[in-house]
Amino acid sequence: MSDATTTTITEEQRAELRRHGILLTSLQELYNWGRSNSVWPLQFGLACCAIEMIAASMARFDIARFGSEVFRPSPRQADLLIVSGTVTKKMAPQVVRLWNQMPEPKYCIAMGACAISGGPFKQGYNVLKGIDRYIPVDVYVPGCPPRPEALLHGLMKLQEKIRAQPLAGPDAPRHLRADDPCVYPVPECGATDLEPPFNPEVWKPPTLVRDDA
């Protein structure tokens, strides 16, 4: 058993061995290989992006090629939350609650301009300005809506991320660390906005200093 710091054999050498029919692996590699190829999304759609997500799951684009064909109807059985569409302020507490109900290890893809930043509704009164204010987002898929290929690319990026996760140390994923909370506070609906307007543990407003300001 070895992790990235104690490996004495390089990736190139390992690939060379594979070419000769010898499989040399580590527990981390095997574990992440298995996890990354069975990322089951939650069957959960919010707006027009959900239509593209459904298209990605059908035969033409076929998300099953990447091991994510099983859309789970229950958050208790899902690994991946695809926030596909506009998150209104009224819906945001439910999205956070669904995220809390998912067991670790869990990942989140923010799909489309609305889920990333509020999109065209950013300056409005009723749309959340990005789901990353309340839950940690692993992959952002831009587009309005993104094509199914873009979602598949986002899923492949997520798989790369999972494969690269070390099992120990400070960079270990949340579910292997004791110090990281797996439950995020659910916001309340206030008079005009959600309270609090963001979770300071995961997101902070950008502080930009302009020369001309």
Add this chain to the structure above:
Amino acid sequence: MTTPSLEQIRDRILAAVPAAEASLVNNPGPAAQHSLLIDRAHLVEVARFLRDDPELRLDYCSNVTGIDQPEREVVDKVRRKVPAPDGSGEREVEEKVKRIEPGFLEVVYHLFSMARKHGPVVLRVRTGDRAGDASVPSLTPVWRACEFQEREVFDLFGIVFTGHPNLRRILMWDAFVGHPMRKDYVEPDDYEWEPTPHDAVLERVKARQAVASTPEEGPTT
């Protein structure tokens, strides 16, 4: 079958409900979708008649929406005769007279007939004003399809439908304050400092930062 003309429908309404006030509102645009303005007191009676009349049978209410008309200044051109300054008879001059037209809220119903295959017939009804007397009778007892749409109009415009069985907010959450589709709605100032192409937003952010930079206020986000 073709839709009876609005004049015919108005005459039928006035014949059936003599106390009602029904007037035509003409749409001068290319759509030319004219409508009938009904008074509040007799709206339910008129609606029942339109639904049950064997000629009209407007049995389906497809759409309910609202209009906000704030108080506005209207300039009327008035022609009147004045004596000419040189004393040679009279001269006609045109004067502009300003008057304030009071604001109102309006509910619009689009009615169709499934049985007789005609429509739409557009009904309008106005509230007394935009604040204390912003109520109209609900047509949910007449057409059940109005229920959710009247709730939406109540939510976004603040029009109170008297007689509605379940008048609660439907799009915004219950604790929400204000009616966002009103023309004078001011959205809350909850913008973070970020580069944005909207100048109006930028000005608001700068104003907010100026308030936040005063020592006793402290930064608020």
